[in-house]
Amino acid sequence: MKSETKNCQNCKKDFTIETEDFNFYEKMKVPAPTFCPYCRMLRRMLFGNTSKFYKRPCEKCKKVVICLYAEDNPSKMYCNDCWWKDDWDGTEYGVDYDPSKPFFEQFIELRKRTPFVALESLYPSLVNTKYTNNSSYQRDCFMTIYADYDEHCAYTQMSYMNKDCMDCYRLRKSELCYECVGIANCFNCKWSEELDTCVNSFFCQSCYGCIDCIGCVNLINKRHCILNKEYGKAEYYEKIKELNLDTYEGQQQMKKMSEEFWLKAPKREYHGNSLNKNVTGEYVYLSKNTKDSFLVVGAEDCRFTQLLSIKDAKDCYDYTGWGDRSSLLYECYIVGQGAYNNKFCSECWPEARDLEYCYYCIQGKDCFGCVNLKRKQYCILNKEYSKEEYFKLKEKIIKDMKEKPWTNKVGHIYAYGEFLPPEFSPYGYAETMASDYNPLQKTETEKGGYNFYEIKKKDYSPTLDNKMLPNTFLEIQGSIEKEIIQCSTCDRAYNIHYIEMELLRKMNQSLPHSCPTCRHERRFNRTNKPVLYSRKCMKCNTDIKTPYSLERPEIVYCEKCYQALVY
Ligand SMILES: [Zn+2]
Ligand SMILES: [Zn+2]
Numbered sequence: 255m256k257s258e259t260k261n262c263q264n265c266k267k268d269f270t271i272e273t274e275d276f277n278f279y280e281k282m283k284v285p286a287p288t289f290c291p292y293c294r295m296l297r298r299m300l301f302g303n304t305s306k307f308y309k310r311p312c313e314k315c316k317k318v319v320i321c322l323y324a325e326d327n328p329s330k331m332y333c334n335d336c337w338w339k340d341d342w343d344g345t346e347y348g349v350d351y352d353p354s355k356p357f358f359e360q361f362i363e364l365r366k367r368t369p370f371v372a373l374e375s376l377y378p379s380l381v382n383t384k385y386t387n388n389s390s391y392q393r394d395c396f397m398t399i400y401a402d403y404d405e406h407c408a409y410t411q412m413s414y415m416n417k418d419c420m421d422c423y424r425l426r427k428s429e430l431c432y433e434c435v436g437i438a439n440c441f442n443c444k445w446s447e448e449l450d451t452c453v454n455s456f457f458c459q460s461c462y463g464c465i466d467c468i469g470c471v472n473l474i475n476k477r478h479c480i481l482n483k484e485y486g487k488a489e490y491y492e493k494i495k496e497l498n499l500d501t502y503e504g505q506q507q508m509k510k511m512s513e514e515f516w517l518k519a520p521k522r523e524y525h526g527n528s529l530n531k532n533v534t535g536e537y538v539y540l541s542k543n544t545k546d547s548f549l550v551v552g553a554e555d556c557r558f559t560q561l562l563s564i565k566d567a568k569d570c571y572d573y574t575g576w577g578d579r580s581s582l583l584y585e586c587y588i589v590g591q592g593a594y595n596n597k598f599c600s601e602c603w604p605e606a607r608d609l610e611y612c613y614y615c616i617q618g619k620d621c622f623g624c625v626n627l628k629r630k631q632y633c634i635l636n637k638e639y640s641k642e643e644y645f646k647l648k649e650k651i652i653k654d655m656k657e658k659p660w661t662n663k664v665g666h667i668y669a670y671g672e673f674l675p676p677e678f679s680p681y682g683y684a685e686t687m688a689s690d691y692n693p694l695q696k697t698e699t700e701k702g703g704y705n706f707y708e709i710k711k712k713d714y715s716p717t718l719d720n721k722m723l724p725n726t727f728l729e730i731q732g733s734i735e736k737e738i739i740q741c742s743t744c745d746r747a748y749n750i751h752y753i754e755m756e757l758l759r760k761m762n763q764s765l766p767h768s769c770p771t772c773r774h775e776r777r778f779n780r781t782n783k784p785v786l787y788s789r790k791c792m793k794c795n796t797d798i799k800t801p802y803s804l805e806r807p808e809i810v811y812c813e814k815c816y817q818a819l820v821y
C-alpha cells in the first residue's frame with residue numbers, strides 16, 4: 255500500500271502512515287491506527303503510575319501497605335503477598351461474553367471487579383526490596399523504579415544492572431554513581447550526563463572512555479582534565495582540592511559552572527552510540543532499522559517505541575516499556591521478558607504470548623480481554639474455554655468490535671485495533687506517565703476523556719530545615735535518619751533511608767537538600783522529550799531530525815560534523 259495521510263481522532267492533526275507501516279499492520283492482522291503516533295504513546299502511558307504512592311489496606315488480609323491506588327480510588331487492591339499467592343488465579347471473576355453489549359463495556363466492568371496488585375513488579379524476583387515499582391530482580395534496593403537486575407541502589411529510575419548507585423536516571427551497568435543522567439558502563443561518576451565507559455568523572459557531559467575528569471564535555475579517552483583542559487597528574491589533584499567537591503557548596507558551584515560550560519559545546523543531533531544503524535529518535539542505543547523511537551536499547555525493525563530499557567525488541571510498533579527478548583508487539587505498555595505476538599496489552603509478563611486486550615495477565619497465552627489473570631490459556635473475559643471454543647469466540651468478538659464499535663465518553667470510536675481506552679485505566683491522569691510528558695489542567699483532562707484525580711497534598715511536620723544539614727558527610731552527627739527534613743525547593747519533607755545513608759557514606763557524598771521528587775524532576779527535566787524536530791545542522795546546514803527544537807539554546811550538529819569535532 256502507498257503512504258496515506260490520516261487525521262488523528264484525538265488531536266485532530268494530520269499524520270502519515272508509510273508503506274512499511276502498512277506492511278507491519280498486515281503482518282500483525284490489525285487495521286491502520288486512527289490516533290497519531292504521539293497521541294498513541296500518551297494513551298499507552300495512561301496505564302503507568304510509576305511514582306505516585308499511597309497507603310491503603312489490602313482488601314484480603316487488611317494489612318496497610320504502600321501502593322499505587324489512592325484511598326479513594328475505586329479499584330480493588332491486594333497487597334503483593336496476597337496478589338501473588340496461588341489461592342486464586344483470576345478465573346473466579348470470569349464472565350460470559352454478551353454479544354448484545356459492546357466488548358469494551360464488558361471489559362471495563364470486569365476490570366472494576368478484579369483486584370490489582372499494590373505495587374507493579376515481578377514480586378517473586380525481589381530480594382530484600384520492599385519499595386520498588388515497575389521492576390524485577392532487585393536486591394537490597396530502595397525506591398528503584400523502572401528497574402531491573404540492580405543491587406543496592408536507591409532512588410534510581412530507568413535502571414538496568416547497576417550496583418551501589420543512587421539518585422540517577424537512565425543508567426546501565428554502572429557502579430558507585432550518584433546524580434547522573436544517561437550513563438552506561440561507568441564507575442564512580444557523579445553529577446554527570448550521557449557518559450559511556452567513564453571512571454572517576456564528575457560534572458562531565460557526553461564523554462567516552464574518560465578517567466579522572468571534572469566539568470568536561472565531548473571528550474574521548476582523556477585523563478586529568480578540568481573543563482576540557484588537560485593537567486599533569488599531581489597538578490590535577492592539587493586543582494581539585496581547591497574545588498572542595500566533598501562539600502555541598504563546592505558541588506553546587508561546580509554544577510553551575512559545568513552546566514554553563516557544557517552549553518557552549520555543540521551537541522550531536524541525537525543521543526545514541528555508533529553501534530546504531532539506520533535509526534531516528536533520541537537516546538537510541540545498539541539498535542538498527544528503528545525509527546521514531548525514544549530511550550531504547552537493542553531495538554530492531556521497530557517504530558514508535560519508547561522506554562525499552564533491556565535489549566532486545568524485534569518487529570515492534572507502538573510499544574512502551576521493557577524489551578528483554580520481545581518480538582511482534584503492537585500497542586503494548588509494559589509487556590516484556592520473552593513476550594511474543596501481543597496486541598493492545600498492558601502489564602503482561604513474563605513470556606506472554608498471543609494475548610490481545612489483556613491487562614495484568616501473568617504468564618498468559620492465548621487470552622483475550624482478560625484482567626488480573628495468572629498463568630492461563632484460552633481465556634476470554636477471565637473465563638476458560640477449550641482451544642476450539644476460544645478461537646471461535648475470539649473471532650466473533652473481533653467481528654462484533656469491527657461492525658459495532660464502541661464510542662467512548664468524548665466521542666472517540668473504539669473498534670477492534672484501538673488500544674485500551676482512557677476509561678479503562680485505574681489511575682487519574684495526573685498520576686500517570688502521560689502527565690509526566692504532557693501535563694494537563696483539569697479542564698483539558700476532562701476534555702480529553704481522561705480520568706481526573708487531584709493528588710492531595712500530604713501533611714508534614716519537618717523536624718529539620720535543609721539549611722541545617724552538615725556541609726560534608728563526615729560532619730553528620732547523631733541519627734539523621736530520624737529527622738524529617740524540609741525540602742529546599744518544594745513544600746514536601748523527606749527523610750534519609752538507611753540504604754541511602756550507606757550509599758552516601760560509600761561515596762563520601764553530602765546529604766541531599768531537596769526531596770526525592772524534586773531530585774528526580776531535575777534529572778527528568780535534563781532529559782530530552784520524545785518529540786523530533788526537523789532543522790539544519792548548525793555547521794554544514796544539512797537536514798537533521800533532532801529532539802532539540804529551534805528555540806533551544808544548544809548548538810546542534812549533524813552526526814558527521816559532531817564526529818569530526820570530537821575525534
Ligand atoms: Zn494526535
Ligand atoms: Zn494482603
Ligand SMILES: [Zn+2]
Nearest residue numbers: 741744769772
Ligand atoms: Zn521537593
Ligand SMILES: [Zn+2]
Nearest residue numbers: 791794812815
Ligand atoms: Zn553537519
